[in-house]
Amino acid sequence: MAKFTEEDSALLDELGIEVEIAKAGSRTPREERIIAGFEEVQRFVEEHGQAPRHGEGLDIFERLYAVRLDRMRDLDECRALLEGLDHQGLLAGHGLGSAAAEDDLDDDALLAALGVEEEQADISELRHVRSSAEKRAAEEIANRERCEDFDQFKPLFEKTKKELEQGVRVSRVIRKDAGFLKTDIRAGEFFILGGQTLYIAEVGDPIKAPNGETDARLRVIYSNGTESNILLRSLQRAIYKDETSRRISEPTAGPLFSDQAEETDLASGTVYVLRSKSDHPTVSANRTILHKIGVTGGKIQRRIANAKLDATFLMADVEIVATYELFNISRIKLENLIHRIFEPARLDIEIKDRFGHPIVPREWFLVPLFAIDEAVQKIKDGKISGFRYDPHTAAFIQVSEQKT
Template sequence: MSDLDLDELRSELSDFAVSEKKGGLSPRDERIITGFEEIQRFTDQHGHAPRHSEANDIFERLYAVRLDRLRALDECRTLLAPLDRQGLLSGPSFDPVAPVESMDDDELLAELAGAAGSSDITELRHVRTAADKRAAEEIANRAPAEDFDQFKPMFDQLARDVKIGTRITQPIRKDAGFLKANIKVGDFFIVDGQTTYVAEVGEPIRAPNGESDARLRVIYSNGTESNLLLRSLQRALYKDETSRRISEPNAGPLFSGDSEDGDLASGTIYVLRSKSDHPLVAANRDVLHKIGVTGGDVVRRIANAKLDATFLLAEVELVATYKLANVNRTRLENLIHRIFDVSRLDIEIMDRFGNPVIPREWFLVPLFVVDEAVERIKDGTITQYRYDPETASLRPVS
């Protein structure tokens, strides 16, 4: 300490000095004012005083309880009246409390914080740090989406697209470089078990860490919406290990009958008609077709049909083929089978070894309907139709 002069010593010791009260306020008064200022900031931001409702954000409910208790305490009303520029203290109190004289500082602080029960809420009994406040600002209120009727058909269509394979769900991995920039208007995600749609992205704003951010309007499949921050949605997607992005519908034709320069042949859709003498097959021969996809030669694929239970252990007739280019054969085959699933043939036969087999690729569908389905898969409109077995036609989805 001999190396320090008096000024340096005074500077060193000042860090340990007890701060003086500002304006003659006691620590309890300062806590009351700080809590009231938080309520005022909430009111400025949202345009209304905090409200009681289970549908509201946890912080809004806590602020509502705190405001009720401030209104009920005469001492608090007297202290805060000069600061009440929004008339918050003039509203009714819903929560009776004990007289202020019977409370010590800690009891009053607990009252003002609205602390009750769970350990995570007790953290709010004390004045929050800047980090706490930033976290609170990121928590958006969910409210009923008044115009959900405009979005419901989109969610219904999305479900159909996923079912028939024109859209797929993809896991979100942080280490794969999923960024805020990957979130844009029109995106669908699955997070915390809810399908979410990004309806709007607001103007860029500067986050506390200096990065760019934005407010979103997110619509949920349960009919609610929220205005969470873009980075908050990104963080929620990271946190939920089961979160997924839902892909766009397949862009462009899935396949083409006319190969162009640069096309990479991926295989062939084939449509077969069975020559089996099975009574069920014979009775429906003209409309019973096997629809499959192969990456090899179709003729070679069906050469030994009479030995393969998949082909009903009988010779087959090749009635139509459609050449593929640049597609995933498995996904395309699944898509076609889902379209005609309602007309799938229910038949069990015995294979060459006497084991029961249920072939899954035979459908009671006229050939002209298969042709139409292929064309609608090409132009991307197949998701707007469903197969109606009663009329043997593709019908628009109502």
């Protein structure tokens, strides 16, 4: 650093300028992590125009950021450290009861949101927050601009979100040990990075990078209406560094229901269809079309071993009439999807359990087996969202054909 001469100092005095020597400051690693975590919340606010909120129907990453912000608001140490950086006024007020609002998040999810090391008792000890080097590597991702033709892409994001909810698409964690390559990033694909969905709109012509490797310029569209033109290798690096990054599958990627799995498929469970042997009058009168539809990650035989003691199985033995192996899909989402499809045909019956308590089973439907087969096929083909089930005709009707 250059030193001022006496002449320089005299000139500055005449101009009325005071020279303040900056003091070299240092922060502890913990303080650096707290600041970096707060900057991530600030980045979310800049991208979405609002502070992260709690709520079951909101994006999981927004809810996790909301938990982190509440903790920072509640801790005096964090407030004292961050007040000078809080140009958005995020620290105003107090925590909003996130512990109660986020009871549905398990401990690991909450710890990941806060970046808390499991062996640390101090909740202000944050982890999973990017280092300065990682933040510099991600600057290209952050340099975005408004997407002028976002209206063309918005329906794609909405359709993909709906297909994820229905189980037609799945999001898969990107495993570093599996070897995620630049060639795995192709035009038309969706990824989740930093809690935000992105779409690869264009992949430019190959170019030679300074290190001799091949690279390409991408046009990436983000779900918040922004876009960036970044290098393929930069996106690959950012995806690797984000431990929560995920790839969103194509609707027809891999067998959804199959008797055989391919080498790269991850087993998820089994859809089972059961028929009751109960002598209940309602069951007896509808036995051929009354089916229980469920999804399990274990063996079906073990699941039904004590059926006659379980009101869920109508307090009677059952027989297996159909099974479908499923791969690369959320069991819970799939089961919810199937139950929503056949909701109009759900059986309304009350059964008393072995203690005499009334139980209303929720997984029995008055649906013929061929209709279940058709529903499975439409889910597999990604077409189920365009149909509804009509219990009167036992058929699927296109939504566009419904009378208004």
